[in-house]
Every structure is written in C-alpha cells, then in structure tokens.
Amino acid sequence: MTAGEIVDDTASGGTRSGEKSRRDILDAAARILRRRGYHATTLRTIADAVGIKAGSIYYHFASKDEIIAAVMNDGVDAVHRAVTEALAGLAANASLEERLETAIRAHLHALLEFGDYTSAGLNAYSEAPEPVRDAARPHRLAYEAIWDRLAEEIVAAGATGAGVSARSLKLALLGMMNWSPEWYRPERHRVDDLAREFTALVLARRG
Amino acid sequence: MTAGEIVDDTASGGTRSGEKSRRDILDAAARILRRRGYHATTLRTIADAVGIKAGSIYYHFASKDEIIAAVMNDGVDAVHRAVTEALAGLAANASLEERLETAIRAHLHALLEFGDYTSAGLNAYSEAPEPVRDAARPHRLAYEAIWDRLAEEIVAAGATGAGVSARSLKLALLGMMNWSPEWYRPERHRVDDLAREFTALVLARRG
C-alpha cells in the first residue's frame, strides 16, 4: 500500500480543465475524512460523493495516500494562513492580549467553520500510515512556530501563571483549541465567545 | 456490520479459567486501538498479538465491536476511578488549587502511563460506529460530571479569568489534558510537572 514517498504538490498552480474534478475529489475526501477517519475514507465513497467511479480517481491522483496527504496539508496550511493574516491585520501596537485573542479566534474559525480540511488533518493524523505523517510533519511544525513565538512572548511578559513554561503554554493552547471539534456545536457556541474565554483563561489575572 | 446493541458487561465478575485469554485479548486490542485507530484494529492483528487465531476470538466475544466497546469503557472507567480516588485521598480542607492539581495529575497519569485503554477510548471514539459510541456515552458523561463540579467551584470562587464560564473552563481543561497523547514523550516530560503547570495556567493570578 504505497511504500514510496508522497510528493507534496499543493503549490502546483495553473487552472487546467480538470482542475475542478481534482478539487471536488479533495473536497469530498476532506468531508469524509473529517467525520470517519483515515480507514473509513474509501476511494469508492469519495467517488460516489463526487459523482464519478472509483477507478477514475486515478486519473487525478496516484494513490489514496496522495489524496489524504494533500487534504491534511492543505488543512494545516489554511489555518497557518488564516492566523498569519489575522495577526498581520492588527495594529502595530496591539496588546499581547489582543494578539492572543486574535490568533485563537482565527484558529478556531478555521478549525470549526471552514474546517473540513483542517479538522480532517487533526482527526486522521494519528491513524494515517507513516509516509503520510512524514509528509505532514513539516507543515505542522511550520504552523506551530507561530504559537511557539506567541507563548514565549506571553511567558516573557509574565502574563500567565508562575512556573508555566512557554512550551507547556503552547501545548495547552493547542490542546484546548484542537480538542474543540469534539464538543463544538454551531447552535450552542459562538466562536468569538470561545476565543475570548480561552484568552481570559490563559491570561487570567486578578484585579 | 453488527447492527444490534452492544451489551455492557464490564462489570461481570468471577474468575473463570478462560478469563486470562479474555483479558489478553482486551489488552492487545487496547494497545493496537490506541496507536492505529478503530479500522486498523483488526481481529487478525489482535489474535496475532495474543498468540491465537482470529476465529478463536469469537469464543470470548460476540463481535469486534463488543471488544472495542469494552476497551473504551474500561478506559473511561479507569480514569474515572483514578481521579475519584485521588480526590478522596485529599484532606477534607484541601485548597481548591490542591484539588485541581490532584485531579489533573490523576487524569494525566491514567492517560499517559497506564493508558492503553484510556487513550484508546479517546483515539477511536470519533471513528467508531454509532452503536459503539452509544455504549460509550454514559461512561463519558459520568466521568465528565467530576469536571463539571470542579469547574463550577473554580468559577464560583472567582479563581480564574473574568468572563470564563464553568462550561468553557471544563472543555478547556479536558482539551489540554486529552490532547497530551499527541505530544507527550516519557523521556521529555514529567507528568507531575505538567499537572502543576496546567493548574498554574488556569488558576493564574498576579501577586
């Protein structure tokens, strides 16, 4: 089952004629991957959702794993871009609290609302075969660097509890955010509220 | 694929002769389920790990899903018990901070060190078929009640950031704890340290 490497072609450009089908396949794969996980995401299920036959997928992709890897990495890159842009949109003198809340809000929005690709990546990562995880790792690390820097700033400013390391702060933040697909219900929660509460929780201080 | 209900017999007692094999099967299933997820956990893989043949499993269990459900529910019940006992072991006048840190420490220990059953439950829940999830839900809710109460106490005491609801506090706590299997490495982290940092993070206050 695909022993070789997985090529990362998410940046390949051009708007060829078959580009739509390719995107349709990825969209369907992301939707199914998010809810059912790696092994339950079959080529026939994907094909059904797109309206083509399973064999036809191989015109666009070389293997199942290439699809999965593309979805996962597109997902991470999308959150990365969303958070980066949200932070870039802030005033230069924005407070630390403002920047943390903005980053959390952007992450949660990407994860919970535009989130098929994003949470597919979270949901399938641990059960995907090694080559897929290998292909995903650089994307994940690149994104986490944002939170490394934020966490270090927060700790350096003494804005959180005593004895909390930047590393633990980052892991705690990613944990509370990335666990949210488990309980989030659009009719019960508002992302902006959650972002504000998570920020207040971490930066808690007594007046 | 197993449309019926899943009987919850985790409490069935007695030490029959075949009890060891039964426990061996569950142990192996938990170990594999934890790392590979629901669909990659096959009866033949389990049987190989135990040293028997796949068909023999049906002497002890009626279906694959019965095994999975037993593992998941045993896991949740184990954390439930661990946290309950840790809290019960505290002095009656233990501070809120002491109790929170104790609960977090017990949860993380159960999850990260005795954790095949426990993190198998977390890892496989979202991709397991509906009947399995239905069987698991009461166990999860019963355990979460502990954290509901703790979170409410913390909020009522004003010991966390302003505007943080008890519900969000609970979800954030479960998130940062339950995400830890993603990054925890025994050679790099000490559970007791993590528990102290997570507690300080949530109860942060400025001197």
Next chain:
DNA sequence: GGCTTGACCTAACAAACGTTAGACAGTCTA
C-alpha cells in the same frame, strides 16, 4: 477528415476484512 489528448468508465485483480461452521485435543465430572 484524421489524430491526439483529456476525462471518464467497465471490469476485473489480489488481498484483507468480519464472521461462521465444524473438528479436535485436553480437562473436568459423574
């Protein structure tokens, strides 16, 4: 009109899946 190419289909392949039926050796009980 011929020829190429792009995008799909049909039909099959070997392998792996959960599950079952029936046989068999060992142990316990009467």
Next chain:
DNA sequence: TAGACTGTCTAACGTTTGTTAGGTCAAGCC
C-alpha cells in the same frame, strides 16, 4: 471410563478494499 465442557484450530464464506488494464467518447488541433 464415558461423556460433557473448554478453548483452540482449520477452512472457508461473502464483502470490501486499493489498484490496474483497457476501452469509450467528446473536444481541439492539423
């Protein structure tokens, strides 16, 4: 010692999986 029960095995079943080979048909170019 006969018979029942335990725990396992062998061997197959029907289905589903990822994947492949080869065919079809319309659109575009010469």
